[in-house]
Amino acid sequence: MSGFDRSHRRLRWLMLAPALGFVGLMIIFPLLFTLHLSFTDAFGAVNAGKGYDGGQNYLDALGDGRRFWPAVWRTVYFTVGAVVIETILGLAIAMLLRKPFRGMRVVRSVLMVPLLATPVAIGILWLLILDPTNGIANHLLGALGVPPQEFLGSVSQSLPVLMLIDVWQWTPMMALLLLAGLSTLPEEPEEAARVDGATSWQRFRHVILPGLWTTLMTALVLRAVDALKTFDILYATKGPGGGSDFEVETLNVYAYGLTFDYQEYGLAAAVLVLFTLFIVGVVVLLRRRSREASA
Amino acid sequence: MSDIQLNRRAFGRLLAAGAGAAALSACGSRGTPGPDTPLRISAINHVWSQAVRQRLPEFEETIGRRVSMQLLTADQLASSYNVKLNASATDIDVMMVRALQEQLLFARNGWLADLTGLVEGDAAFDWADFQEAPRDRSITRGKVLSVPVVTERPALYYRKDLVSSPPATLDALREEAFRLTSRDLFGYVGRGQRSGAVTQWSSFLYSFGGDFTTADGGSGIGSPEAVAAYRFYGELLDRAGPPGATNMSLEQAMPIFAQGKAAFYIDADAIYSNFLDPTISTVREQVGFAPFPAGPAGSKPHNIPSWSVGINAFSLLRDDAWRFIQWISGPRMVTELQAAGIPGARASAWADPATLAAFPAELAESMRINAANGIGHDRPEVIQVGRARDIVGRPLVAGIIGQDVAPVAAEAHAEFADFLVRDNRQQEF
Missing domain, CATH: 3.40.190.10 (Periplasmic binding protein-like II)
Structure with missing residues (x-):
């Protein structure tokens, strides 16, 4: 290798150094530190661990039928429920908005509104609307003759209500992503199917949906990962522990509680590592499914 | 690009300079503060x-x-x-x-x-x-x-237009609260969140003759007195309280009383000004203040x-x-x-x-x-207060949602006993 090549290679590394340093410091180091912490008995303060615990935190987490596994189930329930409804509604809205119509811009702008607000603000807004005593929702239901509901004050209603709030906030994003996908589809195949006498459903099922599949799966992966990580709206509406009976405690809320309410840093790190593996697993599964369907 | 030549020594110097600058900037934050440092x-x-x-x-x-x-x-x-x-x-x-x-x-x-x-x-x-x-x-x-700067006790807030005098005992409070409960008025409002309610419930616990721990440091929440206090508080909020009480902390309970929708409310005395503020309260002319009512063991609020x-x-x-x-x-x-x-x-x-x-x-x-x-604590005196409150608060929630308190209290008692053993180990410092 000539002197020029060596110098050139060093310069290349030097130019890359800030980016590599950033990735190392902000992504790799926290990940490795969390992994390290997950094998210690750190309690009270992160540096208070007396040593490696031989994976006891993982055994404790996986053997915890009272908090960990119910949190896993709620995470799955919330994500699957919310994302499925958002996808169906988003697709329906995208199909409706596909053809130009009068007032289209206004409708699209209105659709954006829930996306622009922060989740905490949305949480507080819905908390006020759904307050069982002073909220407007029960006043409206009362006018329709429906008995008052507890909504977020109820152990059984809280998670479904929060899923619907998530649907309210994120369906527009699904609609916009799918609308972008629909706008790239060529019109000729659909026209040909129409000429051949295909019904609306047949055109949707056999022409539009296959063409939209890649966009649909990408949107699904993005939304699913985001929904898995939902924290702010759950915490803003139900507080620490996800409510009095841990009714909306997902893995994220559980890990936060272990860290900030219980100061069990070792166990919290183990839960976070398991949670990360879970998310990676979901992404791999969805991408594999997407590739199989495309092939 | 070819004009920029970098030999091994220069490359090393650059890296060393970068590392040195980073180290210096890190050390800088530990230096002696100047007169402008706030x-x-x-x-x-x-x-x-x-x-x-x-x-x-x-x-x-x-x-x-x-x-x-x-x-x-x-x-x-x-x-x-x-x-x-x-x-x-x-x-x-x-x-x-x-x-x-x-x-x-x-x-x-x-x-x-x-x-x-x-x-x-x-x-x-x-x-x-x-x-x-x-x-x-x-x-x-x-x-x-630390040095204490603010102290707090519970106060009984009541509506003077609804009762001639404040109830002096917890039994009288319950009786009056049940009597006054109607479609438009809750007889009682208070905190019901699992963890958030524990501090206010402590005064009920003491007034029933119980405490979070026993004299020898074991769990006290399975005692008959504690179970009676759980049952009393749960029933009060279940039968006379607003819907969704298990999601209520100070922020949710206080406005209900301030808006004239409840007859009685027990919470910190430090929040009294909310009921006298015309921008928040509709009961500033009707609100009355009274000491914590006496239970079977007397009136024993926290202070x-x-x-x-x-x-x-x-x-x-x-x-x-x-x-x-x-x-x-x-x-x-x-x-x-x-x-x-x-x-x-x-x-x-x-x-x-x-x-x-x-x-x-x-x-x-x-x-x-x-x-x-007053008694000088309103929560278990342990290192891991957050987890302790979650355990102690579980039977409270059971009572509020109308479940049988005794089996939940027995379960919480066993869990709290185990917790105290672990917490005691952590206290060896």
Whole structure:
């Protein structure tokens, strides 16, 4: 290798150094530190661990039928429920908005509104609307003759209500992503199917949906990962522990509680590592499914 | 590109310079603070902090240094300490802490500076003047780690237009609450969140003759007295309380009483001004104040130091931080703040009738009686208070949602007993 090549290679590394340093410091180091912490008995303060615990935190987490596994189930329930409804509604809205119509811009702008607000603000807004005593929702239901509901004050209603709030906030994003996908589809195949006498459903099922599949799966992966990580709206509406009976405690809320309410840093790190593996697993599964369907 | 030649030595120098700059910048934050460095106070957003903030120019003039005061909610404050002090941060000098919630943990972590010599070495500060219960809670392992600045007891808020006199006993309270409950009025409102309700429920527990722990340090929440207190509180909120009570903390319960939708409400006496504020309250003419009603074991409310001030062990301005504590918790300022409606922890201030003139007469009397009967804790005195409250609060929730309390209390009792063994091990520091 000539002197020029060596110098050139060093310069290349030097130019890359800030980016590599950033990735190392902000992504790799926290990940490795969390992994390290997950094998210690750190309690009270992160540096208070007396040593490696031989994976006891993982055994404790996986053997915890009272908090960990119910949190896993709620995470799955919330994500699957919310994302499925958002996808169906988003697709329906995208199909409706596909053809130009009068007032289209206004409708699209209105659709954006829930996306622009922060989740905490949305949480507080819905908390006020759904307050069982002073909220407007029960006043409206009362006018329709429906008995008052507890909504977020109820152990059984809280998670479904929060899923619907998530649907309210994120369906527009699904609609916009799918609308972008629909706008790239060529019109000729659909026209040909129409000429051949295909019904609306047949055109949707056999022409539009296959063409939209890649966009649909990408949107699904993005939304699913985001929904898995939902924290702010759950915490803003139900507080620490996800409510009095841990009714909306997902893995994220559980890990936060272990860290900030219980100061069990070792166990919290183990839960976070398991949670990360879970998310990676979901992404791999969805991408594999997407590739199989495309092939 | 070819004009830029970089040999191995130059490459090494560049890397070394970068690393050196990073190390220097890291060390810089630990250097001696200059005269322009402000004294940083982390505090709860509370009437006490707002009153202190108004008076800061007087203190700034005394020490010749700017003071920066950051006000946060209780949860934000706790999270901020967790994040910053885990990193040994020096950008907090004075810390507002809840002695009963955090002090033991912070002491274990070495996050609070020892104030023993300072409080005892200053005759004018008069450490002995602090009420015994709050003073005791400021001491951990023989060291004074905080100074109490705000004390709190429960008060019974009631509607004078609905009852001729406040109930003197818990049985009378229940009877009246059930009688007054109707479609448009809740007989009683109070905190019902699993963890948030524990502190207010503590006064019910003591008045039924129970406590969180037994004399030998075991779990006390499975005792017949504790089960009776769980059952009483749960039934009160279940039958006379608003829907969704298990999601209610102070922020949800207080407006219900302030909006005239409940007949009785027991919560901290420090929040009384909300019911006299015409912008929030519709019951300012009707609200009455009374001492905590007596249970089978008498009236035994808590009387606790809800907020104290300490010094960050990593602070570089410890002298000025102590001068702040001397100033704000000294006899003169506590008297002045109490006269402005903020109950402090100094016996001399409580002995001075002028300091209670700012409170409604009924409330002042109720505070005096509750302080005399008060018990110095309102939650389990353990390191891991958050987990303890979650365990203790579970039977409360069961009662509120109408479940049978006894089996849930028995389960919680066993869990709490195990927890206390683990927590005791953590207390070996």
